[in-house]
Amino acid sequence: MRFSRIFLIILDSLGVGATRDAHLYGDQGANTLDSLIKKTKISFPNLEKLGLLTLLTPQETNSIAYYATATPVSNGKDTLTGHYELMGLETKVPYQRFTDTNFPSELIKEIENQTKRPVIGNVAASGTVIINELGAEHLRTGALIIYTSADSVLQVAAHEDVIPVPELYDICAKIRQITKKDKWKVGRVIARPFTGKIGEFIRTAYRKDYALEPPEKTVLDNLKDKGYQVISIGKISDVFTGSGITQSFNTVSNLDGIKKILTTLKKDFTGLCITNLNDFDSKYGHRRDIKGYAEALLEFDNYLPEIIKRLNMDDLLIITADHGNDPAYMGTDHTREKAPVLLYAKQFKYPKRLHNLDTLAVVGATIADNFKVTKPTIGKSILKRLE
DSSP, X not given: OOOSXXXXXXXXXXXXXXXXXXXXXXXTTOOHHHHHHHHHOOOOHHHHHTTTGGGGSSOOOOOSSXXXXXXXXXXXXXXXXXXXXXXXXXXXXXXXXXTTTOOOHHHHHHHHHHHSSXXXXXXXXXXXXXXXXXXXXXXXXXXEEEEEOSSSEEEEEEETTTSOHHHHHHHHHHHHHHTTSGGGOOSEEEEEEEESXXXXXXXXXXXXXXXXXXXXXXXXXXXXXXXXXXXXXSTHHHHTTTTTOSEEEOOSSHHHHHXXXXXXXXXXXXXXXXXXXXXXXXXXXXXXXXXXXXXXXXXXXXXXXXXXXXXXTTEEEEEEOSSBOOTTSSSSSOBOBOEEEEEEOTTOSSOOBOOOBSOTHHHHHHHHHHHTOOOOSSOOOOGGGOO
16 A cells, blocks of 8 residues: 655654653653643543554554554654654764753853854753843843753744844854764754743744754655655754755644645645644643643644545555653653554555554654655564555
8 A cells, every 4th residue: 555645743742651761761650641631631532533542551442543652762852863763763872961061161152252142041941931031131231042951952042133033043053063063962953032021022933943964864865865745844844954855834833833734735746744743842841731732732633633634545644753741740851752653544444553663763664665765774664564
């Protein structure tokens, strides 16, 4: 069974249970989906039809989709690591994190020298909190607000009236070059523009991620090289630095991303549409907002029937995640969890539960197999198991 179009939707951080090595990350017992269900009592009937909720049990249920869990093999639990593995790359050396130590003074001095601006902050913090704490000083001095989080990131916040968005992008591009050195190699540098007045600052939709270039070709590159369309929705293009992407659409929210999926479903193309719905992670997981996370998942669940309705007979829908971020767990970090893999097509005759998949790269391998392009070195295709 082969498909003309594949729609891959990454529900950013929707883990379905701790991996066997979760203790190495301090994440024993984490389970993002289970926490949402138990803490809020909100139900997700359409995802349940695809088998998602059954993944929390060893049971099998009547489902309209094939469903399984996939266990990450890469060393790390950050955005870059998860997306790379989905597209066939294993990360063996984790990216630098400065959550506990803050950024070294040597790095801060280098940033100040190259950007000609002072730096304030240099702490691990919530972005919305730090702009309210340091926003007034930033307005007065023009200093860069630099902070990190539990992820491998260096974030730069600036008011659009002080540092216009194009200038902030230039600054982040310079910092990206600086942080390619091994000792400072973070996965992403992120521009975080904001507006408003003191006490009422709000982040705008002009966030931009400056990720490291993929170390090798991914399934996205292999598709593009063979002439297939690779349409990116959300932060996918930023994550892969545009590599392997033929068309890209930024989003300002999950809902915006969902609407762009629905629009793309109307288009005539052959290839892959890959979407990241980031609000689950950035707005709710990291902030430990269980209710907000569950309501956001319910929003997606409510749109799922329309997404399915617009699929062609020769389309395949894959829903998965890149890591976990249990909003009921301690701290604000991602959690080391298995990812759901739900596969739906209108022509499926015998959908069922599949054995647990031993890497997220099974997703990329299956996509590569479908379009007969070079398969990744990790992950085995399950295309032949779909009937």
